[in-house]
Amino acid sequence: MSERANQLISDILRRVHEAIVENNVTYEEYQAAKQWFIDVGAAGEWPLFGDVFVEHVVEEQAFSNRSGSQGTILGPFHLPDAPLLDAPFELPHRPDESGDRTRVTGRVTDVDGRPLANANLDIWQADAEGRYSGFMPGPPDGNLRGQVRTDTDGRYEYVTVIPGPYTIPLDGPTGRMTAAAGWSPWRPAHIHLIVSAEGFEPLVTQLFIDSSDYLDTDVAGAVKPELIVHPEPVGDGEFAVSYDFALAPARTPAIA
Ligand code: DHB
Numbered sequence: 001m002s003e004r005a006n007q008l009i010s011d012i013l014r015r016v017h018e019a020i021v022e023n024n025v026t027y028e029e030y031q032a033a034k035q036w037f038i039d040v041g042a043a044g045e046w047p048l049f050g051d052v053f054v055e056h057v058v059e060e061q062a063f064s065n066r067s068g069s070q071g072t073i074l075g076p077f078h079l080p081d082a083p084l085l086d087a088p089f090e091l092p093h094r095p096d097e098s099g100d101r102t103r104v105t106g107r108v109t110d111v112d113g114r115p116l117a118n119a120n121l122d123i124w125q126a127d128a129e130g131r132y133s134g135f136m137p138g139p140p141d142g143n144l145r146g147q148v149r150t151d152t153d154g155r156y157e158y159v160t161v162i163p164g165p166y167t168i169p170l171d172g173p174t175g176r177m178t179a180a181a182g183w184s185p186w187r188p189a190h191i192h193l194i195v196s197a198e199g200f201e202p203l204v205t206q207l208f209i210d211s212s213d214y215l216d217t218d219v220a221g222a223v224k225p226e227l228i229v230h231p232e233p234v235g236d237g238e239f240a241v242s243y244d245f246a247l248a249p250a251r252t253p254a255i256a
């Protein structure tokens with residue numbers, strides 16, 4: 001028996017019971033909700049549901065006092081072991097990859113602005129149609145996933161395409177719930193990153209494209225103003241984004 005489990009489970013159930021009383025929930029609604037829980041499991045959508053509707057509050061709560069750059073949700077589409085890229089640091093992509101070609105550059109520092117050499121940036125994103133490789137039909141395995149390291153000055157760069165907005169699957173139970181409530185099922189266009197360096201707290205974050213639709217209505221509630229970037233046209237139809245990351249010190253000092 002864990003006191004923590006008792007406290008948390010009791011509190012969540014009490015709030016569900018209160019919602020039932022306050023909204024006069026009927027037997028029909030209870031049976032429909034029960035079937036919906038079953039459907040979410042059968043469709044394998046619990047990770048999707050959790051990351052869309054719950055994770056953002058956990059992230060805000062867990063890191064409200066962390067110094068350095070803002071993080072946001074991890075989401076369900078990270079895959080470990082993306083290839084470490086060499087110059088010219090292009091994320092793997094199809095020869096005819098659609099979307100505006102963009103060079104992302106910046107620095108990784110500590111919270112006092114000291115450069116962190118050999119920091120790692122693990123990058124993943126949807127293609128211009130909002131599809132993630134490894135999870136959705138379309139992009140080949142490994143598409144638009146890669147890692148880069150900072151140089152001795154803490155500088156990094158990589159080349160990618162601007163992703164498209166993403167909609168949660170509309171035909172599954174999570175999409176049906178979203179439609180029933182009248183909410184937008186879209187996430188604005190974003191690039192995921194995990195920035196890490198020895199002795200620092202890993203930063204799980206996303207960069208949001210300022211020209212994207214849905215910045216104000218992200219179904220996953222994960223947009224923060226500090227994470228919105230403006231791709232600058234640099235000629236030949238290409239764009240550039242600059243973004244610096246400051247990492248907080250690791251909470252547990254490394255054991256020597
Ligand atoms: C989901 C998708 C994302 O691209 C993301 O960043 C977070 C959540 C999702 O569908 O659950």
Ligand code: FE
Nearest residue numbers: 075077190192
């Ligand atoms: Fe995403």
